[in-house]
Amino acid sequence: MKHMKKIAFIFFTLIAISACSPEIGSEEWCKDMDEKAKGDWTANEATDYAKHCVF
Structure with a gap:
């Protein structure tokens, strides 16, 4: 069970990053x-592009 929690944590961390x-x-x-x-x-x-990047 600990192994599955570790894999899930790594998976969600990679998605967040x-x-x-x-x-x-x-x-x-x-x-x-x-x-x-x-x-x-x-x-x-x-x-947003016109507001921040053009002017």
């Missing part, structure tokens, strides 16, 4: 958005 994304408006976020296809942007992403 990989799910992190840069803060909206940061330089890294702007670079990520530049690399993302414009057609895949949501309306909120486009607004």
